[in-house]
Amino acid sequence: MELEVRHLRALCAIADTGSVHKAARQLGVSQPSLTTQLRRIENFLGAALFSRERTGCRPTPLGRAVLSRARPLVAEMRALVVEAKAAAAGDGGHRLRIGSTASRALAGWLRRLRQRLPGTDISLHVDVSANALLRMVAVGQLDVAFVHEVEGCPLLVPDGLSLRVLVEREPQFVSMARDHPAAAAAVVDLAELAHDRWMVDPTVDGEWDALRRVLCAAGIDPPVLHGDYHTAATLIAVGEAVAPCQPTSLPHDDMAIRPLSGDPLAVRLLLFSRPGPSAELHEAVYADLTDAYREAAMRAAGYRQWLLRHNSPLLETTAPAPLPVA
The missing domain is CATH 3.40.190.10 (Periplasmic binding protein-like II)
Known part of the structure; x- marks a missing residue:
């Protein structure tokens, strides 16, 4: 057996999610299959990479050492695939790749973006894992990611990402x-x-x-x-x-x-992007997301009443952001 990129990707997923079950779901494989794969990797290396605890899987000292070398390799491979696909497409058209956790604001957000950016190829990738979406932004697979951060459970934010806060504390x-x-x-x-x-x-x-x-x-x-x-x-x-x-x-x-x-239960709603020449576009994306979220909030009677009781700034209307300069 030799270690391959898919093995390194599996190790990173287990470490990031803290669970073989969660990692298997993220990778799109069965839990028994991933457990077997991990056992083979550990047998090949001659020692355990994770300690199995009641709260999940934690990297051992050897596991941390392997992960420190594996993460850059996995990130580089993802970036290579993204760049190769973009070069193969070669159509030179504009595109906007959006990632999001589940939200009632998505439909209104996409509708606004298509009106604002006619001719732009807008794609959507929905995932239950906010951390997985942030990794995709970091390696160039997504341009922006709209995610929620559960209160008391900080997200693992890769270095270099820009952050805009949509809602500081959304009650659940x-x-x-x-x-x-x-x-x-x-x-x-x-x-x-x-x-x-x-x-x-x-x-x-x-x-x-x-x-x-x-x-x-x-x-x-x-x-x-x-x-x-x-x-x-x-x-x-x-x-x-x-x-x-x-x-x-x-x-x-x-x-x-x-x-x-x-x-007692709450989340922060956040929009992440990579800094660069598209910063002005990302401002417009944020403005449309804000309007779409407000629209979804006003449709939900119980939430609308909650916002009124708490004098929420979401009740204030804002002027639309200007169109980004091409």
């Missing part, structure tokens, strides 16, 4: 069945959900750690289900679970969205 609401007893109130206390099953997606960077910390601080230890939020929606509708959700989420006939008392 809770979704529950429409007939849940707590849904009768405009604001829900965590104690009212102490006996519910909570569902969280462990592949979303920091989300499970933040929820666990908040529940512990509230003195409750409810059963927790791990799964994606598409599955969660089905379970929530029939009363089998509750889950944290974005305040811009729109309720369904069988589901209620409510703010939590004291807003």
Whole structure:
């Protein structure tokens, strides 16, 4: 066996996510397959690269040494692929490559960008991992990334990226069945959900750690289900679970969205880009994102009321940014 780029990429993914399960999902492979691959790499090198702990995988001293050499190689290979594809396209047209975690603002953002930048090839890459998107910006696979940073769980921001803050603290609401007893109130206390099953997606960077910390601080230890939020929606509708959700989420006939008392769960909404000649374009991109987010916020009645109660600056309208100079 010889170490290949795909092996190094797997090691970096495990280190970045802190979990073989999360890394496998990020790489698009099965967890058993990645576990087997890691075992073969460690057998080849003759020692463990990660220590398996209850909270996840941590690099050993040897693992840190290997990663320090692997990361630049993986980054260079990604950059090479991006540049080669761009050269092969050779059409000289304008393009804007956007990355984002899930957001209700995406549709309005893309609509505004297409109106602002006719003739520009605009692509979108959505990922549950904000850290993965930031790495893609750093190596040139994306031009900008709109991500959320879970409070208390800082993102791993590569050197050299520019940052714009869209929302300093966005509260996370809770979704529950429409007939849940707590849904009768405009604001829900965590104690009212102490006996519910909570569902969280462990592949979303920091989300499970933040929820666990908040529940512990509230003195409750409810059963927790791990799964994606598409599955969660089905379970929530029939009363089998509750889950944290974005305040811009729109309720369904069988589901209620409510703010939590004291807003214990929150995220920062951030736009990252690489500095360079496109800085003026990125300002326009940020302005359109701000307007799209405000539009999504105003559509969600519960969030709109929350913003009014907190006298949020999001309620203030701003003039659109000028078109970037070609």
